[in-house]
Amino acid sequence: MPGFLKRAWNTGRLGVWARREGAIAYWDRQELARVQDRRVRALVAHAWRETAYYREWLKAAGAEPGDIRGAADLARLPVIDKIVLTRRPERFEAESLKGTDGITLHSSGTSGYRRHLRHDARAVLQALAAGRRQRLALAEYVGRESGYREAIFNRDGSVGGQLRAFIETRTWVPKAVELRRRLFSPVLPFAELTAGVDAFQPEVIRGYGSHLGAFYQWLAESGRQFHKPRAIVYGADAMPPAQRRLIEQELGIPVLSTYQAVEALRIGFECSQRKGFHISVDQVVVRVRDKGPGERGEMVLTNLWNYATPVINYQLGDLVTLSDGLCPCGRTLPLLTSIDGRADDLVARPDGTRVHALAVLAPLQKAPGVMQVQVEQRAFDDFLLRVIWRQGEPRDEDELKRRFRQVLGAGAAVHVEEVHAIATTSAGKVKSLISRLEQR
Ligand SMILES: [Zn+2]
Numbered sequence: 470m471p472g473f474l475k476r477a478w479n480t481g482r483l484g485v486w487a488r489r490e491g492a493i494a495y496w497d498r499q500e501l502a503r504v505q506d507r508r509v510r511a512l513v514a515h516a517w518r519e520t521a522y523y524r525e526w527l528k529a530a531g532a533e534p535g536d537i538r539g540a541a542d543l544a545r546l547p548v549i550d551k552i553v554l555t556r557r558p559e560r561f562e563a564e565s566l567k568g569t570d571g572i573t574l575h576s577s578g579t580s581g582y583r584r585h586l587r588h589d590a591r592a593v594l595q596a597l598a599a600g601r602r603q604r605l606a607l608a609e610y611v612g613r614e615s616g617y618r619e620a621i622f623n624r625d626g627s628v629g630g631q632l633r634a635f636i637e638t639r640t641w642v643p644k645a646v647e648l649r650r651r652l653f654s655p656v657l658p659f660a661e662l663t664a665g666v667d668a669f670q671p672e673v674i675r676g677y678g679s680h681l682g683a684f685y686q687w688l689a690e691s692g693r694q695f696h697k698p699r700a701i702v703y704g705a706d707a708m709p710p711a712q713r714r715l716i717e718q719e720l721g722i723p724v725l726s727t728y729q730a731v732e733a734l735r736i737g738f739e740c741s742q743r744k745g746f747h748i749s750v751d752q753v754v755v756r757v758r759d760k761g762p763g764e765r766g767e768m769v770l771t772n773l774w775n776y777a778t779p780v781i782n783y784q785l786g787d788l789v790t791l792s793d794g795l796c797p798c799g800r801t802l803p804l805l806t807s808i809d810g811r812a813d814d815l816v817a818r819p820d821g822t823r824v825h826a827l828a829v830l831a832p833l834q835k836a837p838g839v840m841q842v843q844v845e846q847r848a849f850d851d852f853l854l855r856v857i858w859r860q861g862e863p864r865d866e867d868e869l870k871r872r873f874r875q876v877l878g879a880g881a882a883v884h885v886e887e888v889h890a891i892a893t894t895s896a897g898k899v900k901s902l903i904s905r906l907e908q909r
Pocket of ligand 1: 740741742743744747796797798799800
């Protein structure tokens with residue numbers, strides 16, 4: 470646990486960074502490019518010094534750190550596959566930062582397996598400061614930047630929760646910039662969620678896109694009166710466009726989205742004009758593989774801030790479209806006009822309400838012996854779990870069933886099947902939740 474002085478130092482630099490946040494999104498584009506290129510050079514030099522993996526990677530491409538002068542040169546280097554980093558993240562960790570202050574974030578991906586990635590304390594504080602960039606866009610709807618009530622529909626142990634716990638022990642966040650947050654489990658039946666929200670009266674509701682979409686569709690169809698927040702913010706997975714239209718146009722609640730990953734804590738955020746995601750190019754490099762502006766392709770990511778585990782030229786698995794135009798909001802940060810690949814499924818309940826995939830998957834992925842798991846819903850109360858077990862580790866099917874029923878109730882029939890591979894979709898993605906029910 471860091472001492473008093475370290476905590477004071479963290480709080481101080483957080484304040485300095487946060488003050489700059491009001492302006493960065495409006496910087497001159499050339500200035501942004503200069504900052505980005507400088508950080509690319511520094512990061513590549515660091516990765517070369519600190520990790521055998523990146524030294525080999527650069528040598529194999531016939532390059533040295535001095536050859537990489539900026540973001541554009543990254544396109545000449547090989548892309549790092551998601552599986553490589555997911556399976557052995559320790560190979561990417563910087564030698565001299567091992568054992569220094571930082572946090573290993575655990576993310577229960579809907580790709581079916583957990584990811585672990587270590588971030589240094591400076592990168593986490595920087596990401597916290599950059600949160601102000603998103604909050605300023607949100608403030609245009611909420612009317613103020615802090616002090617409001619925010620309901621979060623997320624499970625215990627989410628990446629956001631892990632980060633908050635880390636920051637709370639390392640800084641003193643001034644009361645003046647705090648929010649009043651309340652966590653609501655995404656496993657709660659929609660009627661209970663509604664009652665909780667009505668009692669709390671939040672100005673902002675934050676959660677998974679698919680879950681919030683299903684929740685508001687259910688609310689609209691139920692015909693009941695309910696508390697409306699000033700804005701809804703979702704991250705992680707996509708909200709179906711029809712549900713977004715329903716929330717924005719019929720219910721009159723603006724919807725904003727954010728874009729982040731366990732490999733890069735701030736990639737982009739939607740501004741008040743909602744024309745796309747502004748990419749935080751001072752923090753990340755986002756490139757579309759072999760494609761120009763306006764063309765959809767595979768996203769390649771570099772995180773410029775995290776030195777504990779350098780992430781360079783990394784294929785995140787999303788399909789995106791970059792724009793070279795300017796946003797009417799006046800922010801100069803470039804725009805991502807579409808992100809695909811974030812579509813998750815929901816588990817349906819007999820009463821018509823839904824549970825987000827991660828609420829079901831996260832406890833299963835943490836079960837002993839599990840390497841990867843896929844859930845197939847065959848009926849409201851009938852599920853098949855396909856499991857890839859870890860070699861040489863004890864496996865416990867009953868424990869899996871127990872964890873599953875803890876989330877979805879004792880009535881569900883659960884079958885466990887051992888598999889050696891989990892099929893990918895035609896888009897090459899692993900779907901860890903498959904629903905055989907008629908989808909609305
Ligand atoms: Zn904008």
